[in-house]
Amino acid sequence: MTIDALYDGLNYQDFYIGKVTQVYRSNCIAQIDNLSLMSDRSKFNPSFLPNTINNYVLVESTLGIFLGEIYENKASRKNIFEISSGDVDVKSNDYQEVCIDTIALMPNGASKFQLAGFNTLGITDKVYLATDSAYKLFLASLEFCGDDEEPLPPFATYLNKSKAEVSLKPSTLFNRHLMCIGATNSGKSTTALAILDKVVSTKRKALIIDPTGEYRNAFSDDEITKLTLGVDTTVAPGKISMEQWEKLFETENSSQGAVLSEAITSLRYMRKIGSDTCYYKVGEDIEEIQEKIASVGKDDVDFDISRLPEQIQLESVCEPDRDSNYNFKYRYDTLKANMNASLVQKIQYQMTNTKFLTFFSDNPDMYNLLDVIDEFVRLPDASLYIDTSTLGASEGIGGMIIDLVSTFVMSKKEVCPFVFFIDEVHRYAKSRYSDKDYHGGLTLLAREGRKKGIFLYLTTQNPKDVSPILFGQIGTLLIHRLMLNDEIRAVESHLDDYAIKHVRKLNQGEVILTSVNLLHNMFIHVNKSPRTQYNVTPTL
Ligand SMILES: Nc1ncnc2c1ncn2[C@@H]1O[C@H](COP(=O)(O)OP(=O)(O)OP(=O)(O)O)[C@@H](O)[C@H]1O
Ligand SMILES: [Mg+2]
Structure with missing residues (x-):
């Protein structure tokens, strides 16, 4: 694709801002030529703010077209009011510079962006302001896998100025297991319901284990089979x-x-x-x-x-x-x-x-947990919800049920692929009484489940509470606000410097999505689903 084609219908020369003047290993600096464009924003979409950072630019180079993000914007003028007054009569030694981080490259002849890798810009390459549509093309190139897969309906919007809707393919989210991390009240369960809503309403399969009962009325009986342990469901000891x-x-x-x-x-x-x-x-x-x-x-x-x-x-x-x-x-x-x-x-x-x-009574008049799961794994578009809150909040019971269900589904030969969602998995972390790892079945599932089509979706407050082996299997993370240093350190390897700085600043519902299946981290705001969820914090 040529630069002209990227500005479909517009004259790309109108977006020209300057030239690259310095190239470093990790970034580039461009000097602004076209100061009138930088000060007069009336021609542009209001989403474009040229006097600040986090804008996108396109750079035409011999290798192709780079998409860059401006992370520093500096004017050398002594008197800053000259810029805002629109005085374009620039003196020779006054200039404005932007620092650009190259995020992606569309090689000559290609129609999609890919990671910039070791490719760098060259001095005198021309820099243009990117339009929202160029950025959306980049977003559409973000996903590596599932070429012929139908994406999930949008469940979030991008946090940057384009406010585009986030519509991801299920394999991007799930195929290397998904974990959602965040401090309490940061919005993990709300995000979970927003995603599960899309999974269930598009007739994909989900197995939901809910230790608090907060999702009990989120789905209708027609959409999902609901079990409440010890109330309508038993298991044979x-x-x-x-x-x-x-x-x-x-x-x-x-x-x-x-x-x-x-x-x-x-x-x-x-x-x-x-x-x-x-x-x-x-x-x-x-x-x-x-x-x-x-x-x-x-x-x-x-x-x-x-x-x-x-x-x-x-x-x-x-x-x-x-x-x-x-x-x-x-x-x-x-x-x-x-x-x-x-x-x-x-x-x-x-x-x-x-x-x-009652749960261990093996009462023949009630559902039998393992029989229901057996039927669930074989049906192509059925979903199953298991409320474990009635059995008490002890780690032992929760851990045992997760282990029971995990080993049971892993023992099945024929499984229709499904998402296995467990809220608050930190509850089943290491026991207080022994140093044994409490994730035997779950770890097995994380390691081997993918081949069978069982994809984990876990939420936890502290990534340190899950075993390192399990955490090592996770390829995609939804990171909500984290406050403690040791929690941030645990996810550090998944984030770049920019994202690490922002982890403490995220509002409720704002998420950093990072994945081995994505070209680049995404900053998104999850749209709360209208379904019922019992998670409101009461006020004193
Ligand atoms: N995307 C969002 N939009 C609007 N409100 C939100 C969003 N995310 C979370 N909230 C609100 O924040 C509150 C806490 O959210 P939630 O229960 O999802 O947090 P949590 O991280 O699961 O907390 P906990 O760890 O205690 O379970 C809720 O009242 C919810 O309505
Ligand atoms: Mg929660």
């Missing part, structure tokens, strides 16, 4: 792996993990023999008990979870001292009992939430 139980009850060390496992096996044995009591071991013959426990097969998975605290107490047994009486019966062990006390208390506390017990 037998489907939960031992590791997931440990996560759920946040076991503090391996001995608590072991006793939890023993107690569950004992209850599985009781279910197998058709009894609903606990298994009393004190005074019983050791060999006999071990034989019975060993008979629990891999199909005998169900048990009565409400008996778990009591059963853990009953597991506080040990072998007696060997003496000449050949007494091989279990005796009560106070030491073990004390060690298990905190675990028992934790489980008892969880069970005070009646929804918790």
Whole structure:
């Protein structure tokens, strides 16, 4: 494309402002020739402010046409009023300079911009003010992937003066997983709903896990299947792996993990023999008990979870001292009992939430969580919403559900591609009790899910709360306002100097979008979706 074509219908000479006079590795400086153009703005669109920075210019060079951004604008006149008074009678030693950062290049013969790379401007190259349409052409060249893909309807506008609508292809946002970061109240959930709205309303698939219930009325029942755990949805305890139980009850060390496992096996044995009591071991013959426990097969998975605290107490047994009486019966062990006390208390506390017990009741009259997910992954345009807020806010339960769902969807062979949205993923970060990483299933999904068509969309307040492996898999970030140095440091590698300076200054709903799928960072303002969302901060 020639420079003439870029000013479609206009005389490009009208936009000429000056020539490049200095070229550096990281920037260029141009001297303004056409001061009358710089001072008289009446001819231009009001979005154009030539006396300041962040304007765009086009530079005609031998390599092609560069798109540059003005980041410094300086006049050397002693008396600044001469410029504003429109006095164009310039004295020879007075001049105005602009510093230009080259962002993109349209090589000769091409019709799209690409990254400028190592290409630089040359001295005496001519500089023209860019029009909004040239900038929009640049925006249209920003996306690398999904050439034949239909973009999502616009969910935001650009923050620069062109105020163009942001309409991105789903693969730009999601194909290397998306993470939204920002301080509390910065607008992460609002942004999430604005994007999910476009995903769901264009019949793309989404699986939404909502730990606070704030999206419960955002979508209609026709658009999405809604599940509320412990209210209309249950799961069979037998489907939960031992590791997931440990996560759920946040076991503090391996001995608590072991006793939890023993107690569950004992209850599985009781279910197998058709009894609903606990298994009393004190005074019983050791060999006999071990034989019975060993008979629990891999199909005998169900048990009565409400008996778990009591059963853990009953597991506080040990072998007696060997003496000449050949007494091989279990005796009560106070030491073990004390060690298990905190675990028992934790489980008892969880069970005070009646929804918790209902969730694990495997009630056949309710939805079965895993069956619904199984159906969801196979249907081409279905979406699913899971409200986990009813089960309480503990990290254990949330982490366990994420792990359960992640490993379950990963085990499926045929998956219709979907966006897996988890709000406030920092809730499922490392446990307070152990230093184990709490993202086993999620990390697996981040690593392998893309090949199956499972794309993560996570939001978090602090990127440090997610495991470095998971964070390393994220290719696209929506960055809201961040205030703390260590949070900014965590996203530093995704941003350039300009963006880093602005992270603290973003208003509610303003976002820096940075992605491996984009040519350049985007500064956007997300348009709040009209759908219902329960996130208003009450006033005192
Ligand atoms: N783009 C926007 N336009 C208008 N209002 C917005 C926008 N983004 C956020 N807000 C307002 O800001 C408030 C907080 O937004 P939101 O709940 O999305 O923040 P958050 O980052 O998710 O906070 P938290 O971390 O506490 O969940 C809401 O009242 C919301 O209406
Ligand atoms: Mg939120």
